[in-house]
Amino acid sequence: MSHNILNCITTYYYQIDAILLFFVGLLGVVFSRNLIKILLSIEFMFNAINLIFVSFSSYISNNSYLGYTVVIFSTAISALVLAVGLYFTNILNQKFGTIDVNKIYSKYKEINKC
Amino acid sequence: MSINSFFFILFSVLMCISSIFSLLSKKIIYTLLWAMVVFLMVSGLFLLLGAKYNSIVQFLIYVITIPVLVGVSIMMIKQNSEKRIIMLNSFWKIIGVAILVILIGEFFSLNKDVFEIVKACFVFVNPYSDLDSFAQNILERYPILLLEFGLGLIITVIGLSNHES
Known part of the structure; x- marks a missing residue:
């Protein structure tokens, strides 16, 4: 039985992989406090979704390129998101002196109180 | 395997x-x-x-x-x-x-x-x-989308470089 499973890797396994990667990214977004770590976790989630798109596209038809094309544009969007996010990270670092989300929030509250 | x-x-x-x-x-x-x-x-x-x-x-x-x-x-x-x-x-x-x-x-x-x-x-x-047919497919079916994304990237780069923090 195990021999058969190893010989025929279907899109199902790719989607399980993608779901695992998505949840790792989600955990990173929720639990990590570093802004750069959060941005990289968002990139993991983008990658997981791209993997799902490509696996479905290769599963449905070999001549359909829609999923592949969507992935190209999704990659461009994710690069944009990262660039803008890093820019804001740098601005926050200049303003508050840290990239820890909790510290930034507490400092922001202190400034607003005064 | x-x-x-x-x-x-x-x-x-x-x-x-x-x-x-x-x-x-x-x-x-x-x-x-x-x-x-x-x-x-x-x-x-x-x-x-x-x-x-x-x-x-x-x-x-x-x-x-x-x-x-x-x-x-x-x-x-x-x-x-x-x-x-x-x-x-x-x-x-x-x-x-x-x-x-x-x-x-x-x-x-x-x-x-x-x-x-x-x-x-x-x-x-x-x-x-096929790599060639895929590239051709993008250029034939989605040329405007491709141009829009290129413009978006350019606007982002110009916006980030012009901003004075």
Whole structure:
């Protein structure tokens, strides 16, 4: 039985992989406090979704390129998101002196109180 | 076990492990390095699925461009003198990794049979996906979308460079 499973890797396994990667990214977004770590976790989630798109596209038809094309544009969007996010990270670092989300929030509250 | 399934298991296991390590590592630079491994493995999975063009784009953007971008921003954020001392201590480690990479490269270049075997693993994957037809498909069906994304990138770059913080 195990021999058969190893010989025929279907899109199902790719989607399980993608779901695992998505949840790792989600955990990173929720639990990590570093802004750069959060941005990289968002990139993991983008990658997981791209993997799902490509696996479905290769599963449905070999001549359909829609999923592949969507992935190209999704990659461009994710690069944009990262660039803008890093820019804001740098601005926050200049303003508050840290990239820890909790510290930034507490400092922001202190400034607003005064 | 076929070669396809072997590479799938290798890529997926490495991807999951390195994604967890990237979240658990305390230093940001190690997070970036583990994230690079994750992106590389996703690129390999794209190749196994037959999306050669996506694999190339993934490699160029995620494994080369984004680490440079994030690395530069980490350098801008961390401007401590202590880091330089740590970098000097890790000089020999970097030289060791470089020698290892050169040795692996020599191994692949000298043994042509090994290179041919690795090449054959990736060629057989999906004969239907054609790189030229995919590129043609993008240019014929989605030219305006392509132009819009190019414009979006240009506007972002101009906006970020013109802003005075």
